[in-house]
Amino acid sequence: MATMLTNHMWFLITTLLLFAFPTANAIPKRDVENLCRESTDFSFCLTSLESDPRIAAARDLHDVLLIAITLSKIQVDDATTHIGTVSRKFSGPNGKRRIGVCRRNYGIASNRFQTAWELALKKSYGEMEKQAKVGTNAVVDCENAWRRGGPVQTSPLTFYNTNVSKLSGIIFLIFRKLK
Ligand SMILES: *[C@@H]1O[C@H](CO)[C@@H](O)[C@H](O)[C@H]1NC(C)=O
Numbered sequence: 310m311a312t313m314l315t316n317h318m319w320f321l322i323t324t325l326l327l328f329a330f331p332t333a334n335a336i337p338k339r340d341v342e343n344l345c346r347e348s349t350d351f352s353f354c355l356t357s358l359e360s361d362p363r364i365a366a367a368r369d370l371h372d373v374l375l376i377a378i379t380l381s382k383i384q385v386d387d388a389t390t391h392i393g394t395v396s397r398k399f400s401g402p403n404g405k406r407r408i409g410v411c412r413r414n415y416g417i418a419s420n421r422f423q424t425a426w427e428l429a430l431k432k433s434y435g436e437m438e439k440q441a442k443v444g445t446n447a448v449v450d451c452e453n454a455w456r457r458g459g460p461v462q463t464s465p466l467t468f469y470n471t472n473v474s475k476l477s478g479i480i481f482l483i484f485r486k487l488k
Contacts (some may be wrong), residue, residue: 323379324363326372326430334368340374347482357463365393374429374483378441381476382422385448388469389415395465402404403459411451411466418444438484445477 341364345354357375357380358364367373392415396408423445428437448470455464464470 325373326375334372335365336367336369344373344479344482344486347476349478350475351461353472354479357476357479370483370486371432372454374437374480375426376485377479377483378422378429378437378475380425381444381473381480382419382426383442383474384469384476385415385422385444387417388448388466388473391466391469395485399463406458406481407454407464408464410454413478414447414451414454417447418465420444421447434484438481438488441480443485445474448473 319454337377341357341358345351345358348354358376361376361380363376367376385454389412392408399405399408399470421440425437425440425444428434428440449465452464455462
């Protein structure tokens with residue numbers, strides 16, 4: 310519930326920020342395409358950014374960065390919900406431990422992406438990058454947990470982990486252009 314509320318506020322704040330300004334100065338679509346061409350997965354990048362209605366009101370890379378961080382945060386919180394749904398299926402000691410690692414790490418990631426968003430808003434890009442890195446590493450560690458300390462298990466979070474990693478890739482790409 311608290312997560313849903315946070316997500317909601319997130320959307321609201323980013324939306325208010327972006328739509329408070331005229332869209333006449335919106336970043337050209339081809340600039341977003343060019344950005345995505347530099348990412349590891351062009352179609353994922355474009356689909357993700359364009360699935361967000363706020364991209365129409367983004368004026369520059371700073372605004373696109375806020376959207377990318379918001380998308381990461383939402384993906385992280387969706388994963389947290391998913392962990393709650395699948396956790397019952399893991400009753401063995403290894404599965405339980407690994408679910409615990411992911412739950413804890415996604416909690417870290419959620420906080421870090423939230424902080425990263427606040428730092429990006431203040432244009433403290435260097436600090437933003439550090440926070441986003443810690444958040445991303447926590448998610449990568451969740452994925453790796455399924456292959457360590459016992460027989461390998463299929464991670465129930467691969468799709469979420471992959472998405473967060475790709476979204477982080479977009480965040481770091483924009484960071485290198487803004488810093
Ligand atoms: C991963 O991202 C894609 C593209 O935005 C989306 O369609 C898919 O639902 C996401 N996967 C999960 C598990 O959320």
